[in-house]
Each structure stands twice: as structure tokens, then as C-alpha cells.
Amino acid sequence: MVSASAEDYLKTIYKLEEEEQPVALSTLAGELAISSVSANEMVRKLAKQGLVIYEPYKGVALTPKGRAQALTVTRRHRLWERFLTDVLGLGWNQVHEEACRLEHATSLRVAERLAQLLGQPETCPHGYPVPTAGGEIVLEAGHTLSELEPGQKGVVLHVPEEPELLQYLGDLGLKPQAVVRVEAVAPFQGPLTVRVGGARHTLGRRVASKIMVRLL
Amino acid sequence: MVSASAEDYLKTIYKLEEEEQPVALSTLAGELAISSVSANEMVRKLAKQGLVIYEPYKGVALTPKGRAQALTVTRRHRLWERFLTDVLGLGWNQVHEEACRLEHATSLRVAERLAQLLGQPETCPHGYPVPTAGGEIVLEAGHTLSELEPGQKGVVLHVPEEPELLQYLGDLGLKPQAVVRVEAVAPFQGPLTVRVGGARHTLGRRVASKIMVRLL
């Protein structure tokens, strides 16, 4: 029904809508690493197909139809990520890229069998929720780790899918479900000292602000 | 390195080389369901890349480099087929189409993990050998079931990947490893009466000639 390219656009618009609504074309182009001219062209095609609403100088927004498509692709993506880590044993910093290709080659039938094999997982390895087959998704709000005060504790909810960052966080044990306690926060936007499963680490604010936690 | 389309060409040339060497362009075009002009164009591109040798009015042949690529794609295809039947439980008549898409979205890393998960399978669900990671493959010659004389027995080696045929053969139990005994052959190119696992069936010659067996 839609091309692999169009699926990528929808998936990305969906992702960006969490932070910006409607999504500016420049944001979309930047995220997809393409020119704004190309983004413009494609967005108009998607609008013609009733998958998005585009208002020049405003931005792009998914229609219900477009959102359904985006959630389908996102479901496939996250199911593959779970499969690749849990069943094939790949590192959590390797699976995003692989899933980005597999997601476009996956039928409904295969996706649902996969979900069944994995026990209907609720999140991907990075902590993001897997949309249900019916297209529902619940995203817990949470706080960034950098917002916590010394003495506060949180459970890691999710971390962004950036390979180098994941490599680093994996080594520290900062994965979804992990409990983190902020021990100290250096003044003047300084680094955080945190405790994760017995070990103590120092984290830059940039990194800490990318880690979403549920306050305990 | 090569596009999904190019991978399909190489895989198909490899398959056709088993029956015709070099492969006529018209055979290739027919198998891929494209025009001979398109096949001509692509074959010349592949030749320029050193993947095939093309001689007008003769046909196409894979170079060692092209054969290696073809075997890689074929390995991924057959590993996915095994996964889809053995792990996800899809029917053997459904997996070819799915694997045709997944094979182009699969990295070396994922293919090898998959092979490991599956226990380094030697054949796909239809009985064709899975090329090794090193690019080796052994194809047993065998006979078609239609060549057997009444009273002779054989083990099914492989059957072609045609969904409707697979549906039919699956119902009869005519799968790889199955033992078949030819009980009678009707005269004038007539049908065969065969015994498969306790049941007796009548098979047309067209069908019987597509089933490869090892003589017992």
C-alpha cells in the first residue's frame, strides 16, 4: 500500500509528534537526513493519500489513517528489536539499524507470529512501548534523570536509540527497569553522581537528560 | 553493494543455471516476469560489475564473484524459510514469498545468528540445500518421481516452491524425507499410483515430474 520510504516518513513523523505538534518540515528533514525539498515533495504525496495533513509554515500532522500506518511500522520495528536481542542475542546497540530494514519486509502474518513467539512484549529493548496489533500505545510521561534531586531514585523507562550512547549506557547498567539513585548533582549544570546496582558513576548532564525515569 | 533487484537477478540466474548453462535471457526474463529489454539492461550492468558474463545470443553465466553473491542471498532466503516454518509455524506454502522480502533486509550478522538458532540447517523446508556461510553447496542429483518404475521406492529430496502445488503435496504427505513407493504407472503417459506413509494416491505425470527423489 505505501512504499518503504513512505513508511519511514510516517514512522518518523509519529516519533517527532511526541515533542512537536505539528512537526516542522525542517525537523522531519533533519531527522531523516534528507533535504527539505525532498521532505516537502513526499509530505505532499502523503497528504494526497490522506495519511498526513500538511500546512505550509505550520508543519505536518498524522491523520488517523497515517497514525495507524505509523504504529504498524513501529510495532514491526520494535518486535524485530526484541527478537534480535532476546532470541538472536545481538547487542542492544546493534538492533535498531537491523530492524529499520526488516520492518519494511514484514507481513502482518509474520509480525503477529513473532509477537506470539516473544510473548506479546510490551516494550522494545530500549524501553519504548510496542504498539498493540490494534494500534494502541501508552507512553508513560516520566522525568529525565537530570531532573532528579540528590537522594531521589527512579526506574529507567527508556533511552534513545543512538548506538554509541547505548554502548556506553549498557556498560553502566543503565537499561530499562534498572533502578538509579542520584547521589549528588554538581553545581552550575555540572555532572550527576548516580548509583546503579551497587556501582557509582558520574554522568554528564547531556547524557542524563536523555534518560527517562519513573520517580520512585 | 548490490541492490535488492540485482540480488534477485543473481539468485535467479543461479537457480536457472542448474537446468540451462548459460542461461538464456528469455528464460531469465520469464522467470523474473519482466520484459527481455529490462533483463538485457540489468544483465549488462551486472556484467560491468563483474558479477556475470553475458554473451549475446548465448546467455548469462555467473562469475565466481556473482555466484558468491547469489549463494549468500540464497542462504539468507532458505534460512528465513526454515525460521518461518520451524520457529514461527507458518505453512510451507507461505514462506517462500515472505523470505523473498526478508532476504534483502538481512545482514551477515543476523544471517549467521539465525543459522545458529536453527542449528545450521542443511535444507530449506522444500528440501533444497542451504549454502554454507563459506559459499559451499551440494545438490544431490536424484530422479524425478515420474521416472520410477512400478515397485520402486524413493525418498523425496525436494519439491518446487509453487504455493498451490505445495498445498496439494503437503496434504498428501509428499514432503522432503517422505518415502514414496510407486505402485502402478498407467500406460500412455498416464498417472501414477503411489503409496506415501500408509495412504495411496493418484498423481498426474506433470506433478510427479516435479518431485525429485533419491532411489531406494
Added chain:
DNA sequence: GTTAGAAATTAGGCATACCTATTCTTTTAC
């Protein structure tokens, strides 16, 4: 209200991978 700069659009191109219609060129069969 005007204007500078940001954002959008138009114009023109490129690569891939298809297509049909037409024109060679080579086989092969007589």
C-alpha cells in the same frame, strides 16, 4: 507597516528499474 530572514516552492537533474515500439543482427532451417 516595512523588511530581513526563515520557510516553501519551482525548475531542472540524477539514478534505478521498469515499460512499449521499433530497428537491427544473428541463427537456423530449408
Added chain:
DNA sequence: GTAAAAGAATAGGTATGCCTAATTTCTAAC
């Protein structure tokens, strides 16, 4: 040896999805 038919190649076209450069349009700040 020639001629018909089979096969190959050329010419020109389509759709997708990307690009740069140039131009137009809108927004926002003064």
C-alpha cells in the same frame, strides 16, 4: 546461400525518491 524467425539493442517513456540552485512567499521583529 538465403530468408524467416528469434533474439538483441536502441529510442523514448514512466514512476519513485533523491539532489542543488534559484525564486517566491510568509512570518516576525523592529
